[in-house]
Amino acid sequence: MSNRIGWALIGASTIADEWMVNAIRSQDGAIVAVVSGSEARARQFADRHRIPSATSELGQVLGRADVQAVYISSTNENHLPQAVAAAASGKHVLCEKPLALSEADAHRMIDACAEKNVVLATNHHLRCAATHRKLRELIQSGAVGKPLFARVFHAVSLPAHLRGWRLHKTDAGGGVVLDISVHDIDTLRFVLDAEPVQVTAMTSSSGMASHGLADGVMGVVRFNNGVLAQIHDAFTVPFAPTGLEVHGTDGSLFARSVMTQRAIGEIELRSAEGSKAIEVEHRDLYATAVAQFHRAVLHGEAPAASGSDGYRSLVAALAIQRSAASSSHVAIPFPPEL
Incomplete structure (x- = not known):
């Protein structure tokens, strides 16, 4: 596996804008796409950060071979379906807190990622x-x-x-x-x-x-x-x-x-x-969190805050x-x- 990880941002959020774009790039991560419920918002975000692709279609991005990991910073009610979809596509998941809105939903996210053997981490910075x-x-x-x-x-x-x-x-x-x-x-x-x-x-x-x-x-x-x-x-x-x-x-x-x-x-x-x-x-x-996430994906280490950590804090x-x-x-x- 190459040491370079291709990322898709799910959510053109303030935290992604102010912190996570720089954090991912500081660890040699390539941000290849951004997804937002508003295609116009996605395009504005992509233009500001020189990201090649912007879309409102999550499935389109999850089907890309150059995306190995997703960072989810959409509003909280969207975390569950987006993480489950990403896991089903074999993508590793770094999700903002709270991991979900209920204990059952957080458990579903953990199970979905475990079933596909992909990393699930919570961005408890x-x-x-x-x-x-x-x-x-x-x-x-x-x-x-x-x-x-x-x-x-x-x-x-x-x-x-x-x-x-x-x-x-x-x-x-x-x-x-x-x-x-x-x-x-x-x-x-x-x-x-x-x-x-x-x-x-x-x-x-x-x-x-x-x-x-x-x-x-x-x-x-x-x-x-x-x-x-x-x-x-x-x-x-x-x-x-x-x-x-x-x-x-x-x-x-x-x-x-x-x-x-x-x-x-x-x-x-x-x-x-x-x-x-x-x-x-x-x-x-955030750079510390992304660096540990990369090590989890590439070398099997534990992420800084796992899905279990996100579950327990929730x-x-x-x-x-x-x-x-x-x-x-x-x-x-x-x-x-x-």
């Missing part, structure tokens, strides 16, 4: 941040002793150009939980190397979102290693910093400006020895929604091996 990888390394090395508590600050101001379906379309999986909290869960799973088993949450609708969608959430997540984690996510907060903290028996980690797409952020370790700034070698998060996010709707604790069944 935050676990590819050098800061979060350093946090995981520090915790596993015993820097904080036994982890006890964690906190995630991920309340931001949703940019004006993204204030569309995320705020107004329930059938597309809009709302803050499936857009932001699902990232928090995956990041905590990765950093703590643990699984969420119970959640308690409350959501708010301040007026930015409509049709009953939440634009803010606070919650507590219990992990199977005993850690309790707080999360605070919002679309409506323009001036708050983002961050992640982990507190243990022997120390505390403070990571600032890390819940972001950009390769930035700082980590401080506080312990009996005092306060210490942790050196971090920043890299492009199940926990859906539990957050159920907890808020029912004003109750919601148990998360320990996920099966997928």
